[in-house]
Amino acid sequence: MSNRIFSGIRPSGKLHLGNYLGAIKNWIELQDKPDTEQAIFAVVDYHGITTPFDPKTYKQQAMDVILDYLAAGLAPKKVLLMRQSRVSQHTELAWIFNTITPVSWLDRLPTYREQLEKSPKYNHMGLLDYPVLMAADILIYKSNVVPVGEDQMPHIDLTNEIAKKFNSMFGQTFDPVKAHLAEGARIMSLQEPTKKMSKTGDDGIALSDAPDVIREKIKKAVTDSGKEIIYDPEKKPAVSNLLTIHHLLSGKAIKSIENEYFGKSYSEFKSDLAEVVADFLKPFQERRKELEADMTYVEDLLIESEEKAKEMAQKTLDEVKTRMGLL
Numbered sequence: 001m002s003n004r005i006f007s008g009i010r011p012s013g014k015l016h017l018g019n020y021l022g023a024i025k026n027w028i029e030l031q032d033k034p035d036t037e038q039a040i041f042a043v044v045d046y047h048g049i050t051t052p053f054d055p056k057t058y059k060q061q062a063m064d065v066i067l068d069y070l071a072a073g074l075a076p077k078k079v080l081l082m083r084q085s086r087v088s089q090h091t092e093l094a095w096i097f098n099t100i101t102p103v104s105w106l107d108r109l110p111t112y113r114e115q116l117e118k119s120p121k122y123n124h125m126g127l128l129d130y131p132v133l134m135a136a137d138i139l140i141y142k143s144n145v146v147p148v149g150e151d152q153m154p155h156i157d158l159t160n161e162i163a164k165k166f167n168s169m170f171g172q173t174f175d176p177v178k179a180h181l182a183e184g185a186r187i188m189s190l191q192e193p194t195k196k197m198s199k200t201g202d203d204g205i206a207l208s209d210a211p212d213v214i215r216e217k218i219k220k221a222v223t224d225s226g227k228e229i230i231y232d233p234e235k236k237p238a239v240s241n242l243l244t245i246h247h248l249l250s251g252k253a254i255k256s257i258e259n260e261y262f263g264k265s266y267s268e269f270k271s272d273l274a275e276v277v278a279d280f281l282k283p284f285q286e287r288r289k290e291l292e293a294d295m296t297y298v299e300d301l302l303i304e305s306e307e308k309a310k311e312m313a314q315k316t317l318d319e320v321k322t323r324m325g326l327l
Contacts, residue, residue, distance in 0.1 A: 002031075002035055002037035003035050003036050003144060003145045004037055004038045004039075004142055004144055004145065005027075005030055005036060005038070005039040005040065005145045005146070005180075006040045006041075006138050006141050006143035006146055007023065007027060007146055007147045007148065008044035008047075008072065008137065009023060009042075009043065009044065010043075010044050010045070010047050010048040010142050010199075011043050011048050011061040011062040011065045012048050012061070012199050013043055013061070013062070014064065014199060014206040015068045015183055015199065015206065015207050016197050016198075016204035016206050016207060017187060017197065017204065017205045017245065017277070018186075018187035018188075018196060018197035018307050019068075019199070019207075019294070020072060020207060021245075021249075022149055022186065022187055023149075024068075024072045024073075024074070024318070026147045027041055027074060027079075027147060028072065028073045028074060029146075030180070031074065031078045031079050032078070034145070036149075038080070038312075039078065039079040040079065040080045040082065040143070040309060040312075041074060041079055041080070041084050041309055042081075042084050042137065043065045043066060043082070044063045044082045044084070044137065045058070045084050046090070046133060047084070047130060047133065047134070048061075048062075049126070050124070050130055051119055052119055056238065059185075062083055063298075066083075067288055067291050067292065067298065068207055068208075069081055070288075070298065071284050071285075071287040071288035072284060073131075073265050076301045076305060080308055081302060081305045082305055082306045082309045084137065086306045087140075087309050087310050087313055089137050089310065089314055089317045090133065090137055090271055090313070091219045093136040093139065093140045093317055093320065094129075094136035096136075096320060096321075097132050097135055097166070098129065098132055100162065100165050100169060101132055102127075102167075105158060105161060106129065106132070106158075109131055109155070109158065111129050111130055111131060111154075111155070112127050115127050131155045131158050132156075133154070135159040135162045135163070137156060138159050138177055139162075139163055139177075140210035140317065141309075141312055141313060141316065142174065142175065142316055144176065144177055144178060145177070145178050145180050146177055146179055146180065147179075147180040147181075148179050148180070149181070149186060149196075150181060150186065151186075151196075152179070153179055156177055159177050160176055163175075163176070163177065166242070166320075167173070169321075170323040170324055171323050172318060173320060187244065187245060188237070189204065190203050190204065190205070190218070190220070190222070190241075191203040191220075191221070191222055193222065193237040193238040193241045194237060202209055205217055205218075206256045207288075208285065208288070209281070211257070211274075214277050214278050214281070215271075215274040215278070218242075218273055218274040218277065219270060219271075219274070221238070222238045223238050223239055223242075223266045224236040224237065224239050227265070227266070228256075229243070229258060229262070229264065229266070229269050230258055231243050231244075231254045231255075231258060238310050239266075242270065243257055243258070245277070246273050246276055249276050249277060249280040250276050250280075251290065
């Protein structure tokens with residue numbers, strides 16, 4: 001069975017190393033697999049407006065994510081790149097799904113309360129309904145594989161529940177969706193290693209960070225009690241996170257890195273790690289500068305890609321409406 005893949009990232013800040021290692025690296029591998037029929041990667045800017053944002057910079061933030069996608073290695077000849085807000089079929093299908101999704105299914109998910117804790121004054125229906133739009137994002141292309149982190153698994157389960165209910169009410173339309181999890185899906189904060197690296201604040205390494213900025217951030221990264229540089233996520237979460245980053249960027253086995261720094265100091269390990277990160281990001285940053293110098297090319301390929309996405313999405317929407325007696 002061939003795979004149709006969909007995934008997306010919110011334009012809520014500069015993409016960081018966790019986004020690359022946990023998502024984009026995985027996407028690049030999937031775009032080259034022979035069983036990939038179609039891959040669609042989005043900037044989910046409608047999801048982004050469910051939390052505080054600046055209208056003056058938001059459009060550019062979305063374009064910055066597209067530039068990062070291209071610079072990282074997503075190939076427009078192999079995948080479709082699009083901005084969620086430019087393909088209106090996403091929200092139209094989400095409304096249809098709203099009419100069959102019990103509120104209790106949404107209320108049991110942790111997403112709503114987690115976002116309220118972050119921004120208590122930013123309370124609105126979009127926070128509660130976020131997972132329904134995510135289900136529409138996936139199913140509008142009849143995607144059956146979704147690269148996600150483990151924290152998104154409840155949303156994949158909900159997507160399948162919505163699809164199953166639609167099928168039972170109106171006839172077989174959507175196939176089951178599988179999550180595709182990859183190593184490195186949870187790169188943690190440099191300051192709070194029990195939390196994921198964030199696109200906001202100073203706890204992560206942005207893909208666009210200059211070498212001196214990278215060195216300073218890793219120098220300030222928290223470490224654990226004890227001097228041993230060993231991988232133990234429970235007892236030494238901070239050092240384990242740094243070891244994971246080194247392993248994923250250098251290609252060295254974690255055991256090999258542990259042996260290399262046996263008896264050495266945290267500061268020596270972090271100094272070397274900073275150079276590994278800076279060297280890894282150098283070609284990405286060079287490619288990004290080339291793209292920034294030719295924005296007409298970027299905008300043209302994005303518009304072409306979005307038109308193709310609209311065609312695919314409209315076919316699904318027409319089928320859904322016909323089954324429901326709306327067409």
